Amino acid sequence: MMIKNIFLMIVLLSFNHVFSQMGINTPNPRGILHVDGQKDNPVTGTLFTPIQQSNDILVTNTGSVGAGTHSPAVKVDVRNSGNGAIGFGTSALTAAAADEGAIRYNNRVEYSNGNEWLPLLTAQPVTNKVIVIASKTNNNVKLITPAAATTTTGLQNRQSNYLVGWTKTFESNSGTSFNATTGVFTAPRNGVYIASFTTDMSSLAINYTVDPLNPIQIEAIWQLYDNTIGLTPANIVNTVKCVNTMSSNSIGNIDAGSNCTASFYMTAGQRLMPYIWFNLNNSDLPNLSLNNTGGYNNLTIAEQ
Structure with a gap:
């Protein structure tokens, strides 16, 4: 046994x-x-x-x-x-059904983020991404609302100064998404866009006495509009504000600068526009100026 x-x-x-x-x-x-x-x-x-x-x-x-x-x-x-190549097959599954991380070939190599199929960064996209670069060297603005007909040649204290009259230095793709004259960027397709602009007010704009109820400040603001033709408050989809404040006794040769960088999910036809609002002098002096030398006032919009 x-x-x-x-x-x-x-x-x-x-x-x-x-x-x-x-x-x-x-x-x-x-x-x-x-x-x-x-x-x-x-x-x-x-x-x-x-x-x-x-x-x-x-x-x-x-x-x-x-x-x-x-x-x-x-x-x-x-x-x-x-021959160490990899071949990927086609798939009719939705990105959600395939789940994030899935890869397929559909006229290009795509991956799923769980919500949509996206082209791999190494692949050539069907259309080039939009990139806009512009600078501003004048004091042209539209006040209160960009739908207003009048363009002024000076910025106004305690008013919304929509920045118009840009000089476009570069725009990829069709070159028609950004209207430098009106300062309006129109999304050519659905996607995420990163928008950034900087401004710098002339030092003579700051002339303020001590007033604790009205601090010295300058706001850089991006305003997102719907995909119609209107630029009125009723057309506003979203607003992103970036604020810089200064000492209440700031006076004389001090620049008042601000910048705002934000990411927006835009659908095709939606519009984006920058403006600034500031409270720099208690006498509401009209027709204030940007610091138009030294390259301080710039705009960049990049499709992701």
């Missing part, structure tokens, strides 16, 4: 050893599963040439897969000295 039990244990151990690693077309598997496509691997030993590895598929004991390599560094590794 003892001899029979010992024999059974030897059989079981041998069976477990045989099936702990499986080789197809090779008696010398290097992983849990090893397929030798050309049956050209050595029968024994651990030295395999790159050519011998190039037609192999290997699954390691950690669950990594190597196609053409016996040393996968990641979960799926096809890097080798042969």
